[in-house]
Every structure is written in C-alpha cells, then in structure tokens.
Amino acid sequence: MVERTTPSFPQRIGYVCGRTLPASMSEWVRNDLTGPGAARRYLMRFLLPVIPVLMLFLLVPGPNWMGFAMMALLYLPLIYFTIALMYVYRRSRLIKHGLDPDLADSDARQRGAAERLDYERRHGRA
Template sequence: MTERTRPTPWQWLGYTAGRKLPDSMQDWVRRDLTGPWRVPRHLVRGMIPFTPVFAAFLLFPGPIYLRLAMILLGLILAMFYCAAYMPMNRAHRLELHGLPVDLENPERARRHATERSTYERLHGRD
C-alpha cells in the first residue's frame, strides 16, 4: 500500500479543525502553509467552520436581502479575524506537524536574503 501525499476530503476537514495529518503528508502541509497561495488557502480554510452558521442565517425570517446582508456581515467579520490571527494559526499548524515555526516561503526567503546582502553591501554590516 502506498502512502498518500495529499489528504482525503475527510482528512482535510479535520485539518481545517486543527487536527494533525499523517507524517507522510508533511510536504503537503509545508507547501500549504508556505506556498504562493497560502493566504487565500488560509482564508478559505478559516471559513469552513462558519458555513453552518451562514446557512442558518438563511433560515431567519425576513426578506432575502436582509438574510444575505447578515451573511455578508458575518463573512466580513470572520475574514477579518481569520486574517488577523493568520501568523499564530500558521505557527501552530507548523509546530503541530513537526516543522520549524519560522518556516518561510522559499521564494520569499531568497528575496529576503538578496535584499539583506544588497543592504549590507551598500551600508555595511550592523
């Protein structure tokens, strides 16, 4: 039997709720948390637990525009908090999966090293 490198839908739902994936998926977790689309993925992952709440808003009495406005307000608020706590959530997921907490996107790390060497060449080392 081969080991999976991507989570099943059920594993992914558990991952969104904060569960640890098997060690064979560590590369997938690293790419998920440091890859180029990490922010949109984090925001989508953060909205999954709110889906039942948003669905319940549709059951409230009143005109449809009012119910949709409730969903929009809840979505904006949830996105705000999801984005505000993204660094802490990311660090927790990295630690949970046995990866370094300060792990960076490889492209971003390369760009940072280039900028640092350029600065040190122009201004000296501090």
C-alpha cells in the first residue's frame, strides 16, 4: 500500500481541529503552514466558522443595529487576536508535526536579508 502525501477529507477536518497528520504528509503540512496563501488559509479557518454562531445575535429582540453591534464587539477582538497569534500558532503546528519551527518566519527573514543586501549595495558596503 502506498502512503498518502495529502490528507483525506476526514484527516483534513481533524487537521483543522488540531490533530497531527502522519509523517508522510509533512511536506503538505509545511506547505499549508508556510507556503503561498498560508496566512489567508489560517484566517479563514479561524474567522469564518464563528460567523454563523455570531448571527444568533440577530435573533435578539430589538433593532438590527444592536445585533450587529453585539456581533462586532466579539468579532473585532477575535480578528485582532487571530492576526496577533498567527506566528505562535504556525510555530506550534510546525513543532507538533516534527518540522523546524523557524520555517514559520522564513519569508520575513528572506525579505529582511534582501533589504539588508540592497541597503549595503546602495551605501557601498557590499
């Protein structure tokens, strides 16, 4: 039997809920957490599922703006903390899957190195 390199639907649901995938899927996990679109996927996984739950505030008697205001009081801090904890979450998931946690900010380090090299070239240090 050939080992899968991408998760099945039930495995993917488990992964989104925090489960660890088999080692044969570590390249898929690395790409999911650090590849193109990783931040977008992370935000969608945390911010979209709570919208239906927050919509229950629209059932509260009173004007609609009050329901939307109650939703905003919960959703805006959720957005803020979700973005603030993205790096911590990505590092934690990488560690949990046995991958190098430094991959979580490799793109930022590459950009910083490129900016430093550009600076040194412009100012005659390279």
